[in-house]
Structure formats: C-alpha cells, structure tokens
Amino acid sequence: MDRVDPMDWYWSMPIVTRTYFTGCFVATIACALDVITPFHLYYNQHQIIHRGQLWRLVTNFLFFGNWGIDFLFHMYFIVRYSRGLEEGRAFAGKTGDFVFCLAFCMAIIMAVAPYTKMLFFGQSLSFMMVYLWGKRNPEMQVSSCKKVGSS
Numbered sequence: 001m002d003r004v005d006p007m008d009w010y011w012s013m014p015i016v017t018r019t020y021f022t023g024c025f026v027a028t029i030a031c032a033l034d035v036i037t038p039f040h041l042y043y044n045q046h047q048i049i050h051r052g053q054l055w056r057l058v059t060n061f062l063f064f065g066n067w068g069i070d071f072l073f074h075m076y077f078i079v080r081y082s083r084g085l086e087e088g089r090a091f092a093g094k095t096g097d098f099v100f101c102l103a104f105c106m107a108i109i110m111a112v113a114p115y116t117k118m119l120f121f122g123q124s125l126s127f128m129m130v131y132l133w134g135k136r137n138p139e140m141q142v143s144s145c146k147k148v149g150s151s
Contacts, residue, residue, distance in 0.1 A: 013079065014086040017097050021078055024122060026089060027062035028071055038063055043110065043120035063123075064122045077126045088136055099147040 010032040013021065030036045043060035064071045085091055091098040101148075105128045111122045118124070 013083055014095075016095060016102070017082040017086050018148065020082060020102075021075065023058075023062045024064060024075065026080065027059065028064055028067060031063060033065045038120075043113055044119075045114070050134065056112070057106075059126050060120050061122050063120050074123060074126045081129045082127075084133050085129060086137065088133075090136055105129075105132075116130055126147070 010018065023134040027036075027041060031038050031041075041056065041063045043054050043056055044053075064074050085101075086095075086098050091101070100123070105125060106121070109124050109128070113121070
C-alpha cells in the first residue's frame with residue numbers, strides 16, 4: 001500500500017487550486033479559533049463602496065461556515081473539480097485564463113447577490129466549479145469518474 005505524503009499531495013496541486021484551497025482553509029480555521037470573526041469577511045456592498053473594504057470581494061468566497069463535514073465536502077469539491085478544470089484541456093498551462101474564469105464566475109455570483117440573502121459565496125463558487133467541470137467532461141460520471149458506458 002502506497003503512503004501519501006500530505007505535503008507532496010499539497011504541493012502537487014496546481015497553483016490556483018492550491019491558493020484557493022489554502023485561503024479557504026486558513027479563513028475557516030482562523031474563524032474557528034476566533035482569530036478573526038466572519039463579520040470581517042462577509043459580502044457587504046455598503047462596507048465595500050463607502051468604507052473601501054475591498055477585501056470583502058474575495059474573503060466572502062473563502063469562508064464556508066463552521067468546521068465540519070460540510071466544510072470537508074467543499075474542500076473535496078475544490079480540490080477535485082478545481083484541479084480537474086485547471087489541469088484539463090481548457091486551462092492546462094493557461095493559469096491566467098483559469099484565474100479570469102474564476103473571477104468571471106465570482107462577478108456573476110456577486111451580481112446576483114443583491115437578490116439573495118447570502119453573505120458568503122464560497123459554496124456557490126465550489127458548486128460552480130463542479131458544474132463547469134461537468135460541462136467540460138460530459139462523458140465522466142461524477143460518482144466514480146469513469147467514462148459513461150465503460151465498466
């Protein structure tokens with residue numbers, strides 16, 4: 001049985017996936033340890049526009065709520081599907097294009113934000129990555145990652 005070194009696994013992730021994963025992990029752990037409060041991270045148009053708190057444009061995508069199974073599932077989605085997108089046919093070797101894609105997705109989510117009561121958009125972005133991965137890989141089954149029709 002092969003042992004997987006956590007540091008080798010971490011450093012094997014592509015740069016954008018690794019950066020986003022690290023940001024999510026740090027933000028959630030920092031909130032769990034009361035180093036920062038989620039009130040400093042959530043999306044608030046008034047604070048962004050009138051007080052210049054531009055970090056809220058990014059930090060609301062990093063917090064996934066309390067440490068727990070939901071957080072772990074979203075980290076799995078980010079690592080699996082963001083990595084799949086970043087290393088896949090569309091974005092392989094095109095880090096700037098992948099960053100632009102994520103920024104565009106984030107902008108769409110924030111444009112819809114005034115019509116929702118959501119304050120944190122990390123879950124929306126992780127589900128958007130799953131959706132995009134599924135559209136780019138229609139022949140793959142999400143549950144086992146086998147091609148449809150193969151055994």
